[in-house]
Amino acid sequence: xxxxxxxxxxxxxxxxxxxxxxxxxxxxxxxxxxxxxxxxxxxxxxxxxxxxxxxxxxxxxxxxxxxxxxxxxxxxxxxxxxxxxxxxxxxxxxxxxxxxxxxxxxxxxxxxxxxxxxxxxxxxxxxxxxxxxxxxxxxxxxxxxxxxxxxxxxxxxxxxxxxxxxxxxxxxxxxxxxxxxxxxxxxxxxxxxxxxxxxxxxxxxxxxxxxxxxxxxxxxxxxxxxxxxxxxxxxxxxxxxxxxxxxxxxxxxxxxxxxxxxxxxxxxxxxxxxxxxxxxxxxx
Amino acid sequence: xxxxxxxxxxxxxxxxxxxxxxxxxxxxxxxxxxxxxxxxxxxxxxxxxxxxxxxxxxxxxxxxxxxxxxxxxxxxxxxxxxxxxxxxxxxxxxxxxxxxxxxxxxxxxxxxxxxxxxxxxxxxxxxxxxxxxxxxxxxxxxxxxxxxxxxxxxxxxxxxxxxxxxxxxxxxxxxxxxxxxxxxxxxxxxxxxxxxxxxxxxxxxxxxxxxxxxxxxxxxxxxxxxxxxxxxxxxxxxxxxxxxxxxxxxxxxxxxxxxxxxxxxxxxxxxxxxxxxxxxxxxxxxxxxxxxxxxxxxxxxxxxxxxxxxxxxxxxxxxxxxxxxxxxxxxxxxxxxxxxxxxxxxxxxxxxxxxxxxxxxxxxxxxxxxxxxxxxxxxxxxxxxxxxxxxxxxxxxxxxxxxxxxxxxxxxxxxxxxxxxxxxxxxxxxxxxxxxxxxxxxxxxxxxxxxxxxxxxxxxxxxxxxxxxxxxxxxxxxxxxxxxxxxxxxxx
Numbered sequence: 001x002x003x004x005x006x007x008x009x010x011x012x013x014x015x016x017x018x019x020x021x022x023x024x025x026x027x028x029x030x031x032x033x034x035x036x037x038x039x040x041x042x043x044x045x046x047x048x049x050x051x052x053x054x055x056x057x058x059x060x061x062x063x064x065x066x067x068x069x070x071x072x073x074x075x076x077x078x079x080x081x082x083x084x085x086x087x088x089x090x091x092x093x094x095x096x097x098x099x100x101x102x103x104x105x106x107x108x109x110x111x112x113x114x115x116x117x118x119x120x121x122x123x124x125x126x127x128x129x130x131x132x133x134x135x136x137x138x139x140x141x142x143x144x145x146x147x148x149x150x151x152x153x154x155x156x157x158x159x160x161x162x163x164x165x166x167x168x169x170x171x172x173x174x175x176x177x178x179x180x181x182x183x184x185x186x187x188x189x190x191x192x193x194x195x196x197x198x199x200x201x202x203x204x205x206x207x208x209x210x211x212x213x214x215x216x217x218x219x220x221x222x223x224x225x226x227x228x229x230x231x232x233x234x235x236x237x238x239x240x241x242x243x244x245x246x247x248x249x250x251x252x253x254x255x256x257x258x259x260x261x262x263x264x265x266x267x268x269x270x271x272x273x274x275x276x277x278x279x280x281x282x283x284x
Numbered sequence: 285x286x287x288x289x290x291x292x293x294x295x296x297x298x299x300x301x302x303x304x305x306x307x308x309x310x311x312x313x314x315x316x317x318x319x320x321x322x323x324x325x326x327x328x329x330x331x332x333x334x335x336x337x338x339x340x341x342x343x344x345x346x347x348x349x350x351x352x353x354x355x356x357x358x359x360x361x362x363x364x365x366x367x368x369x370x371x372x373x374x375x376x377x378x379x380x381x382x383x384x385x386x387x388x389x390x391x392x393x394x395x396x397x398x399x400x401x402x403x404x405x406x407x408x409x410x411x412x413x414x415x416x417x418x419x420x421x422x423x424x425x426x427x428x429x430x431x432x433x434x435x436x437x438x439x440x441x442x443x444x445x446x447x448x449x450x451x452x453x454x455x456x457x458x459x460x461x462x463x464x465x466x467x468x469x470x471x472x473x474x475x476x477x478x479x480x481x482x483x484x485x486x487x488x489x490x491x492x493x494x495x496x497x498x499x500x501x502x503x504x505x506x507x508x509x510x511x512x513x514x515x516x517x518x519x520x521x522x523x524x525x526x527x528x529x530x531x532x533x534x535x536x537x538x539x540x541x542x543x544x545x546x547x548x549x550x551x552x553x554x555x556x557x558x559x560x561x562x563x564x565x566x567x568x569x570x571x572x573x574x575x576x577x578x579x580x581x582x583x584x585x586x587x588x589x590x591x592x593x594x595x596x597x598x599x600x601x602x603x604x605x606x607x608x609x610x611x612x613x614x615x616x617x618x619x620x621x622x623x624x625x626x627x628x629x630x631x632x633x634x635x636x637x638x639x640x641x642x643x644x645x646x647x648x649x650x651x652x653x654x655x656x657x658x659x660x661x662x663x664x665x666x667x668x669x670x671x672x673x674x675x676x677x678x679x680x681x682x683x684x685x686x687x688x689x690x691x692x693x694x695x696x697x698x699x700x701x702x703x704x705x706x707x708x709x710x711x712x713x714x715x716x717x718x719x720x721x722x723x724x725x726x727x728x729x730x731x732x733x734x735x736x737x738x739x740x741x742x743x744x745x746x747x748x749x750x751x752x753x754x755x756x757x758x759x760x761x762x763x764x765x766x767x768x769x770x771x772x773x774x775x776x
Binding site for chain 2: 124125127129130131132133135137139142224232235236238239240242243244245246248265266267270274275276277278279280281
């Protein structure tokens with residue numbers, strides 16, 4: 001039997017696959033202690049580069065809602081085709097193979113769920129407002145811009161995508177830090193996103209230590225909204241840092257059981273939206 | 285078309301000094317007590333701090349009354365009253381809560397002239413604005429939100445709205461009663477109870493409003509009003525019983541609050557500063573645009589967070605617009621806020637006047653060209669003439685910092701994309717204005733401007749049904765409309 005060609009894990013940033021600029025890696029082992037691969041240990045500089053990539057992908061918000069929906073659906077197609085490979089990636093740190101396979105299936109379903117939201121949330125969240133003066137007045141939503149996401153440790157695929165999907169549904173671009181305990185599914189996910197017609201830079205996935213990057217997530221001036229499944233100490237760091245440019249911060253329990261349908265839907269989309277109200281006089 | 289416009293000089297009506305206006309002061313009695321205590325648990329009482337501070341009329345610097353200075357113990361008493369009132373109030377059927385709000389709206393309408401006069405002598409705004417804008421709009425907010433109280437199942441699909449608990453609210457001095465209405469009406473409609481602190485220079489109408497709550501029979505503790513300055517505000521926003529904090533004011537204080545309550549789990553909405561661009565294209569109806577520009581920056585002496593303080597005018601019509609503006613400024617009447625003909629009243633405080641003066645001096649020293657019409661200002665009181673700056677560059681302080689006064693900075697642009705670039709080149713994102721006759725251009729501009737409120741061929745319009753609030757460093761959360769209710773609720 002020929003020697004297996006092992007894969008070098010790389011992070012998906014700006015549509016490309018990168019190693020950390022830090023040159024640092026952390027070795028990943030299976031549950032039985034066997035070496036599997038070296039995971040890039042991304043730095044603050046990597047995070048800033050990823051934000052730059054996300055900023056260049058602003059055209060995502062200008063895509064039609066229908067087009068964004070099809071691309072989200074394409075993501076589900078890509079993941080479904082490689083579902084067993086992804087389940088194996090989750091199983092590196094998850095002893096129960098059925099649980100790992102179930103996590104992949106829920107993630108696929110969640111992608112399909114949000115694919116259907118892209119051209120519907122606006123009709124539910126926006127409004128035409130009956131002002132008392134002679135004006136046409138309407139409120140529409142707009143994506144905040146760049147969203148910083150910090151995923152929980154458990155559910156390394158589903159926990160990550162449950163925060164990424166609602167953000168990109170409305171046209172935000174995302175810089176996400178994957179589960180620190182189980183980063184490999186995010187590495188594999190990057191390969192699937194790269195083949196799903198998602199424009200480069202819309203989703204940028206970093207691996208590494210949360211403690212290295214959390215304060216930069218909190219204070220980066222170009223990140224306008226954050227969703228994070230973090231503990232109380234990290235929550236304080238995020239909210240204090242967010243005050244520097246008045247970021248919107250949505251916090252989630254790091255122990256969230258993401259498989260529930262409670263972990264998806266309109267309210268999560270709303271977290272990364274701004275409401276814009278426009279007035280125009282009505283007259284001849 | 286535009287070439288013709290720039291060549292034809294704007295016509296001016298010359299009255300000379302033949303027809304001077306007679307004074308036309310509003311004479312209704314504002315019924316201001318000589319001293320006000322704190323309104324806690326349904327009644328007025330002396331502050332535990334035993335301290336009072338003077339409230340003066342910025343129009344003539346005379347003392348109006350003295351107002352209790354709430355210390356930490358007082359704020360705590362207010363929170364305890366609000367917490368005790370929360371359970372029965374939130375359990376009340378929505379329709380019954382709504383009836384209280386309808387009553388409040390009606391009682392405010394009944395006493396609107398008295399309140400308008402009080403607002404004007406306490407804050408300095410022209411009586412025609414407090415009478416025709418602040419008071420009717422405050423009543424409208426209560427009336428609008430009253431109707432929501434029993435319809436909270438319909439605000440957002442698949443969910444209903446549950447109250448948060450006690451809400452701490454801190455409001456600014458530019459629209460004292462109106463900001464109170466924006467804060468209290470949605471909080472009560474959704475079943476919360478309130479501790480509210482008005483600004484220290486404009487507490488009178490909030491305290492008079494407490495008598496309306498009493499007359500409406502609102503249960504004690506549902507709304508508590510504590511007065512004081514920054515220290516009192518700090519105690520209100522950081523109190524452990526506050527489930528939510530709502531603040532309208534400066535961006536600096538907003539940032540301080542977000543930092544201070546980090547990790548507390550308190551929900552937060554911030555409505556902060558702005559530096560709105562008012563963009564005039566060469567196809568705009570110029571006379572209407574000039575009126576809109578004047579309203580945009582001189583409404584309420586420019587003490588408006590969403591004021592159109594940066595005029596971006598297309599280069600080809602810049603001379604014509606500036607010349608029309610100068611003529612229009614000469615007919616603005618600055619002076620006694622109580623005079624029914626006054627367009628620009630008193631600056632709210634000495635401190636604010638000094639801030640405006642400082643920024644205007646920086647504009648002159650940085651090389652912008654100042655224009656002020658000659659007008660005589662009252663000897664006593666805080667006044668500032670309407671001011672235009674042309675030749676402003678993007679790096680000038682007057683192009684970046686919120687002046688919060690009757691000062692307009694004028695810049696030019698050539699293309700729509702340049703206008704967008706300049707308009708969005710600010711950390712703020714509260715409001716913006718567009719003047720153009722071309723529908724597709726208006727809609728394109730409206731979608732590109734990073735601002736929470738966009739006025740197209742109009743400016744400074746407000747309505748309780750219309751959500752208001754900012755992007756970026758102008759804060760987060762909305763006030764008004766169904767969107768505003770979400771800020772005071774948990775979705776269940």
